[in-house]
Amino acid sequence: MTTPLRHSPKRPFFDRLGRRFCFAVGVIVLAAPLGGCGTGNLWDKYFAKDETFVDQPADKLYNEGLFLLNEKSDRKGAIKKFEEVDRQHPYSDWARKSLLMSAYASYQAGDYDECIxxxxxxxxxxxxxxxxxxxxYLVAVSNYDQIPDVSRDQGRTEKAIAALEEVIRKYPNSEYATTAKKKIEGARDQLAGREMTIGRYYMDKRDYTGAINRFKVVVTQYQTTRHVEEALARLTEAYMAIGVVSEAQTAAAVLGHNFPDSRWYKDAYNLVKSGGVEPQENKGSYISRAFKKFGLG
Structure with missing residues (x-):
């Protein structure tokens, strides 16, 4: 007696799966010759390389970036083009040029950190x-353009000066060195202004020692800035207030010698005279030495 085959509860599922697989294969086989009939080749449609990732010539990308930057003022679009040059052609001369142009475009867009x-x-x-x-130079001016108001911390100003000095040190004969020197003077003026702001605050509080320390920085470190005249006059006032008359006389004398037509000298002169003395320079004073060091005394 033949033993009947056991019925498997899973067989109908696999039968259906097999029929569906055969049907799918048949569809693919039938579709292949229909490529010329407008249905498209399934392999090309689903497995072909995405044309959006095809490399483009480096010079084409670079020039498109220049066009967007110069003609369209589309800085962000230009940056993308320059970055694409670096991505697709990383070791080319175009990539080198594009990297610099990305920095310049970022500077123009006000994205200073990216520029740096x-x-x-x-x-x-x-x-x-x-x-x-x-x-x-781009590093330097990116810091320079972020110099804050004198009422705020001047860390960025110090960074700008350091970067500008680096331009002069490394490239003394470049056209950027001359511009860097001028910007350094502007940045130093800002630092002096910061010291003056704090010094005036101490003067208002009658903290004359604190004020003298701030004005002293201006006199010893920032003689070429526009703040030095006031600093000398303020030193005259502060020293007279605490009774250190000889330093007050020296501050007034140095002020008169270097800036005889300054309104600050007139104030300093009258203040010293009101104390019964004349402006008189003490050659051993730090004030006198600071100005002689820079050929101003």
Missing amino acids: ANANRYISLHPGSPDAAYAQ
Whole structure:
């Protein structure tokens, strides 16, 4: 007696799966010759390379970036084009140029941190390039343009001065060195202004020692700034207030010698005279030495 086959409860599922698989295969096979009939080749449709990722010529991308930057003022769009040059052609001369242009476009867009990052990367990768001086200058002016009001912390100002000095040190004969020197004077003036602001505050509080310490910084470190005249006059006032007459006389005398037509000298002169003395320079005073050091005394 033949033993009947056991019925498996899973067989109908696999039968259906098999029929569906055969049907799918049949559809693919039938579809293949229909490519010329407008249905499209399934392989090309689902497995072909995405054309959006096809590399484009480096010079084409670079010039498109220049067009967006110069003609359309589309800085963000330009940056994307320059970055694409670096991505698709990382070791080309176009990539080098694009990196610098990305820094410049970021500067134009006011994205100073991005500008500094790209410019520093350029300097690191291409230190011997003729454009390295410009990259260093971009670092400097990105910091310079962020110099805050004198009432705020001047850390950014100090960074700007350091970067500008680096331009002069590394590229003394470049066109950027001359501009850097002028900007350094502006930044130093800002630092002096910060000291003056704090010094005036101490004067208002009658903290004359605290005020003298601030005005002293201006006199000893920032003689070439526009704040030095007032600093000397304030030192005259503060020293007279605490009875250190000889230093008050020296401050007034140095002020009169270097800035005889200054309104601040008139104030300092009258103040010393009201104390029964004349402006008189003490050659051993730090005030006198500071000005002689810079050829101003």
